[in-house]
Amino acid sequence: MTTAMEVRRLFNVTQETRFHFNHWYSRRKHVVAHVMAHESVAVHRITADEVEAACRSAPRPGPTDVPEIRDWRPDFAFTHVAHHVVEALGRLPGWPEFREFCEADEQARGMLWTPAREVIAEVGPEGRAALRNRVVSDFLGFLRDVYVLAVLRGHGLDVRVHPLADTVFKVDAWVERLILNPRGGGQRSADLLVHAMPPFFFTDLGVTEFTQVGPALLPSRGQLDRAARRLRDVLHPE
Incomplete structure (x- = not known):
């Protein structure tokens, strides 16, 4: 289990993160x-096969070219919703169940x-299809991130995620003091955590190849397997 208090104790350790956390904490109380x-x-028990099954259940998203929908920022980020659904159900749902659960x-x-x-x-009326497409795209993005988590944990790495880490401290995933970015590219949390002592370390999983699973593009399993072996060598050298 990973709690918000554990996340706060781990990451709220620099002037930058304390400012960021306090600003967030003082705003939308709900x-x-x-x-x-x-x-x-439950999110830490999800397997790669379960993610692939969820991907195949999802529709292919279309355009979200309605400005009001593209720029829509509800109080709760999609990651809050997705994590809530997974924990409430105790498992990863496919798209039809996710949609039904969010209504019920x-x-x-x-x-x-x-x-x-x-x-x-x-x-x-033009907003309905655009909003559906946006939510489907967000759902597929969540599945992509959880796929990386599932594969790495399948190699025995204690990779963790939590919506507080994601939305406030900009940490997508971590294992011990190693910050991971399942989406590739720059580390969102680098500016917030650069002055932490003891230091955090940042790593690029090196994913450059992807596999189509339903409408989702998932990182190559082979590249993730190799990344997991590299991480194990770094974290647990023989």
């Missing part, structure tokens, strides 16, 4: 209360379903 109570358990579950409805209906009412 978001703060939810995130600080969140416990990551009181918490998820308030996080995503109701705000979505409100913005559609403001935009009009």
Whole structure:
């Protein structure tokens, strides 16, 4: 289990992170209360096969070219919603179940379903398809990140994720004091954590190849397997 307090103790250790956390903590109290109570358990049990099955269940997203939908920023980020759904169900759902749960579950409805209906009412009929496409794209992005997590954990690496780490400290995933970016590119948390003592270390998984699974582009399993072996050598040298 990974709790918000564990995340806070680990990452809220620099002037930059304390400023960032305090600013976030003072604003939307309903978001703060939810995130600080969140416990990551089920997400760490997800397997790569389960992610692939969820990918195959999802529709192919279309364009989100309605400005009001493209720029829509509800109080709860999609990662909050996705993590809540996984923990509430105790497993990773496919797209149909995810959609149904977000309509039926009181918490998820308030996080995503109701705000979505409100913005559609403001935009009009053209917003409905664009919003659906955006949510599908966000769902596939979450699956891509969880796939990386599942493969690395399958190699015995204690990789952790938590929505507080993601949205406040800009840490996508971590193992011990090694910060990982499953999406590739620059590390979002580098500027926040650069002055931490003892230091954090940042690594690039080196993913340059992808595999199409349903509508999702997942990082190459072979490259992730090699990255996992490199990480094990770094963290647990013989």
